[in-house]
Amino acid sequence: MGIPYVINIQKYSLHDGDGIRTTIFFKGCLLNCLWCHNPESQSYTPELLFNHESCEGCKSCEKICPEHIISVQNGIAKTKREECKICETCLDYCLNNAREIVGKQYSIAELMNEIEKDKMFYEESGGGITLSGGEIMTQDINYILELLKKLKIKGYNVMIDTCGHAPQKNYETILPYVDTFLYDIKMMDNELHKKYMGKENELILSNLKYLSNQGANIYIRIPLIGNVNSSVENIEEIVSFLKNNINLKKINLLPYHNTGSGKYKKLDLEYLGENFTTPTIEEMEQFINIFKKNGFSDIKIGG
Structure with missing residues (x-):
């Protein structure tokens, strides 16, 4: 069993699912989103x-x-x-x-020790543990499965934050131990998805359909980046796909921010998002109205 690398253990997190959570950010992702605010999470090594x-x-x-x-x-x-x-x-x-x-390796026992320090917050707020990245679903799945089993024995609420670009068998393996998937959808146009995220979106959409068909609890998260995917056309395409294919509980619209752009220089990388912008309040309200007109009710900006 391989031990993945962790870039951060975020305590008292309020933006990675319900309630107060401990979010564990694993290192390594197969996507290469040009606006990624954690570029240090893309490589699988320190x-x-x-x-x-x-x-x-x-x-x-x-x-x-x-x-x-x-x-x-x-x-x-x-x-x-x-x-x-x-x-x-x-x-x-x-x-x-x-x-x-x-990038630091933790045994499962060491991670559980960090998690247990905050268990009183989970109980009082309806929170729990969120496994994030990078991409959690491309880590050693046996390690992740063992960690999830220990979390469920303790009765903790567990969420998986995923971009969806991972083998379907990994989702099959861990599905019984996950309460909610925080699932990213960024763009429906396959070629543009490859241009801005580095990979096509077919696997992402296929895995989302699989989870929905299996009855998984799904919160959709849509990062919105001006000059990339923050358009009425893209939102309408996403709405159509979700409406016709996916059973979901909640939608989070995530406006672009460039707070991670300074990390690129620390990695001796060029930040390619200088032309990206944050959608206006009026644009965000327009996107919300598109969802509401199509029967979606639980929609939130941020989260």
Whole structure:
């Protein structure tokens, strides 16, 4: 059984399902959404985050690196990422804490220990545990299954936050142990989906149909990005698909934000979302009205 990497354990989360929740963000996703606000979650292995603004070019990391792949150029440390073995030696010698490794492995017992610290909040708020990512459904499914079984023995409410691009057999495996799926739909046009998300949407829609046919509890989440998918045409196409194929409980419309754009520089990546915009309040209300006219009632902005 492989142990996946975790990028964050978010305590007292109010935006990843019902009530107060502990959200565990696993590392690794097969999509490559151009606006992704957690780019450090895309790779399945640990990565270096480097805060250029904090670096003073002191050369401590350059001198201590056992692989000799760090050099200070124009007063800023540069790392040959493709040769970095994530040994973490440089972290201890960075005087300004400009360097951070994201991605940590937890045994199931260690995760359960973190989760149990907040069980009183779940009981009082109707909350629970949300497994997110990256993409939770592309992690080692035996590990995820064992974790889910332990969570259900404890009686915790469990939600899975998924983009849907994962093998159907993984959903079949864990379905009996999940209370609700928070399921992303971004775009119905297959070619545009591939352009902006890096993969076609056929598997995503197929898995959603499967979960619906199995009677799963589903909350649909629709990220809305100006100049990408925030259009009446796309919303109407999504509404038509949902109305004709999916039994669902709730819809969350998620307006675009660029709060994660600064992380790209820390990964030495270019952020390609400079032309993306946030839908206006009027646009969001228009989208809500389209859903309501088609018989959907539980619709929320955010969440």
